[in-house]
Amino acid sequence: MRGFFYRLGNTIQHFMRGRYGIDEFGSFLLFSGMFLSLLSLIKVKIFVWLWIPSFALIIWSYVRCFSKKIDKRRRELVRYQKIKNRIRDKFAYWRRRFRERKTHKYYRCRLCKTVLRVPKGKGKIEITCPKCKGRITKKT
Ligand SMILES: [Zn+2]
Structure with missing residues (x-):
């Protein structure tokens, strides 16, 4: 065998x-x-x-x-x-x-579509995209 x-x-x-x-x-x-x-x-x-x-x-x-x-x-x-x-x-x-839905918000950069993660509850802030330096203003 x-x-x-x-x-x-x-x-x-x-x-x-x-x-x-x-x-x-x-x-x-x-x-x-x-x-x-x-x-x-x-x-x-x-x-x-x-x-x-x-x-x-x-x-x-x-x-x-x-x-x-x-x-x-x-x-x-x-x-x-x-x-x-x-x-x-x-x-x-x-x-x-x-x-992180309670602590952070996610946005997409208008120019390069990079996802931007910002802390929630900071009021109206200006976010600078780390990739293309484009700016967006958002309420968090
Ligand atoms: Zn960008």
């Missing part, structure tokens, strides 16, 4: 040589595919159709895993991470904004 697993391991290792394997994006695809397939098991009419995207996501993760186009897969990973970070930063921003 040990010999069998040893040979199986060797075969897999040989098969995976020069192939991309699993990365963060691959496991994301796989897990979201599995998640959708679980949802599709719920007895709700619209959820039944989720097996299609679920199947597609799982196939996609396998295709990436066995792909020999390493460069292309790496670029996909970078693109995925960029999008993920953007979403994470957005969430962090809104969470902070909500947490």
